[in-house]
Amino acid sequence: MTLRDLINKLLGRETASANTARERLQLVLAHDRVDMSSLTTDLLDKMRKEILDVVAKYVEIDFEEVAVSLETEDRMTALVANLPIKRTISGEIKFKKTDKSDKTDKDIKK
Amino acid sequence: MAENTRTILICSGKGGVGKTTLTANLGIALANSGATTAVLDADFGLRNLDLLLGLENRIVYTAQDVLDKNCRLDQALVRHKKEPNLALLPAGDPRMLDWMKPEDMKKISEVLSEKFDFVLVDCPAGVEDGFKNALAACKEAIVVTNPELSAVRDADRVIGILNTSDIEPIQLVINRVRPNMMASQEMLSIEDVQGILSLPLLGIVLEDEQVIISTNRGEPLTLTDGRSPAKKCYLNVSQRLTGKDVPIIDPKNEGKSLKDKFMRLMQTKVF
Numbered sequence: 001m002t003l004r005d006l007i008n009k010l011l012g013r014e015t016a017s018a019n020t021a022r023e024r025l026q027l028v029l030a031h032d033r034v035d036m037s038s039l040t041t042d043l044l045d046k047m048r049k050e051i052l053d054v055v056a057k058y059v060e061i062d063f064e065e066v067a068v069s070l071e072t073e074d075r076m077t078a079l080v081a082n083l084p085i086k087r088t089i090s091g092e093i094k095f096k097k098t099d100k101s102d103k104t105d106k107d108i109k110k
Numbered sequence: 111m112a113e114n115t116r117t118i119l120i121c122s123g124k125g126g127v128g129k130t131t132l133t134a135n136l137g138i139a140l141a142n143s144g145a146t147t148a149v150l151d152a153d154f155g156l157r158n159l160d161l162l163l164g165l166e167n168r169i170v171y172t173a174q175d176v177l178d179k180n181c182r183l184d185q186a187l188v189r190h191k192k193e194p195n196l197a198l199l200p201a202g203d204p205r206m207l208d209w210m211k212p213e214d215m216k217k218i219s220e221v222l223s224e225k226f227d228f229v230l231v232d233c234p235a236g237v238e239d240g241f242k243n244a245l246a247a248c249k250e251a252i253v254v255t256n257p258e259l260s261a262v263r264d265a266d267r268v269i270g271i272l273n274t275s276d277i278e279p280i281q282l283v284i285n286r287v288r289p290n291m292m293a294s295q296e297m298l299s300i301e302d303v304q305g306i307l308s309l310p311l312l313g314i315v316l317e318d319e320q321v322i323i324s325t326n327r328g329e330p331l332t333l334t335d336g337r338s339p340a341k342k343c344y345l346n347v348s349q350r351l352t353g354k355d356v357p358i359i360d361p362k363n364e365g366k367s368l369k370d371k372f373m374r375l376m377q378t379k380v381f
Contacts (some may be wrong), residue, residue: 004295004376016295022302025259029266029306 034070044068051081060086115223118230118351119248119277123264125235127256128285131321131330132344133232134162139332139348141195145227148187151201152215152244153234163190164328165198174202176221177214183221192333197226207239212246219247237267245272251280252312252351257287257298265307281312283347288317289361294376300361313347313358315340339364 005015048068055061062084071080120133130153137149150173151159160166171186176199187197199222222229231248234240245251251272255265265282272280284303291297304311318340324331331341332348342359349356 001379001381002295002376003378003380006380007376018292018295018298018302021259021298022306025262025298025306028259028263032263032266033270 044070047079048081052083055083059088062086115226116228116250117219117223117248118228119233119244119251120230120254121233121241121244121251121268121272122235122254122261123237123266123268124255124261127254127261128315129235129254130158130162130232131325132252132254132283132285132315132347133159133230134330135332135341135344136348136351137163137196137228137230138190138193138330139345140228140230140352141190141193142332143348143352144195145352146195146225147228147230148197148199148222148226149230149232150199150218150222150247152231152240152247154201154206154210155204155234155240157201159232160188160198160200161328162325162330163196163198165190165200166328169200172200172202173218174206176218177202183225210239210243212243215243215247237271241268241271245275245277248277251277252283253280253307253309254283254285255303255307256285257292257300257303259298262298262303262306269307269309280309282307282309283312283315285315286317287314287361289364292361311358312350313343314361315343315347316359316361316364 001009008015048066051068052061052063052066065082065084067080067082069080071078120129120136122129133149137147141147149159149163151157153159160169165188168188170188171181173186175181176183176186183199187199190196190198199218219229219231229247231244233244253265253268253272255261269280282304284300287300288297292299300311300314316339318331318338320331320336320338321340324334330344331338332344334341346356346359350358
């Protein structure tokens with residue numbers, strides 16, 4: 001807090017607009033940066049492949065049903081991967097679950 | 111020569127932040143320092159670089175004629191009378207946007223590289239085809255922005271695209287800086303803008319009425335004899351661009367009046 005901010009506070013005035021600008025900018029950029037088209041196409045594809053490779057080491061996935069997407073809600077963007085599992089890699093047949101299995105729900109706020 | 115030529119994209123995303131003014135002033139300053147410099151107007155839709163340089167009446171051929179082989183490159187280049195080291199390659203007409211490809215721009219910049227030490231490409235506003243064409247022609251970039259929300263936001267988008275290309279280095283110029291408003295914290299500070307965009311700072315340019323006056327006359331400030339805050343800044347940017355180890359102009363030292371000193375006191379951190 002600067003001397004100016006202190007005086008403003010004591011007098012009950014609004015804080016300097018540069019602070020407001022900085023905060024608004026940071027929020028809008030956090031949003032913009034993940035909304036970039038480069039992420040939704042190329043990078044997302046690459047990420048999808050790598051995630052699948054890792055998961056496929058442990059379980060057999062129903063590739064037809066795989067869905068990886070970005071979902072944005074309340075200024076937060078999440079990577080949502082829906083990877084239906086057919087069976088474990090050892091061969092034991094599990095009952096076919098088709099319901100959602102959210103494997104990764106991680107923030108990718110850069 | 112072609113290997114060492116520095117082809118620099120001057121871009122901003124948002125329009126009206128000072129790309130063309132920077133291109134003109136930097137072009138003159140570099141030429142004046144002895145480097146042969148070409149400025150290329152890549153804004154085919156809304157060209158203005160010729161006006162700022164005062165060369166609008168001397169255009170015969172354009173970049174389009176060079177590509178169509180209607181003329182040789184040196185016929186299209188408009189040399190500046192007062193600064194013979196500087197030449198302008200004018201933009202063609204807006205219809206060029208329909209067929210122009212990144213390869214075409216690349217071709218133009220390659221031809222220019224053979225003859226000049228510096229090629230400055232004045233990029234159109236926006237992040238669409240015109241920008242991408244201009245991008246293809248360059249090896250490095252200067253992003254121009256103002257300490258203002260919309261300009262910084264648009265600059266951020268442009269930087270996002272530049273980061274996915276081979277362009278390197280990408281440097282920042284913050285234009286239209288008002289030291290008094292920064293001191294009273296009614297304007298984003300240099301540190302704010304640089305921190306948010308996280309690019310190396312090439313320089314700042316102070317807000318200055320002389321910029322408008324020089325545009326009226328078609329004589330970039332760096333060409334005039336007078337002293338003005340913006341001229342000092344343009345020269346500083348030019349020196350730093352050529353690798354001279356000079357410090358960036360600090361807006362905090364620019365206001366020398368009692369009021370400015372008081373404003374700085376008010377900025378002191380109390381806790």
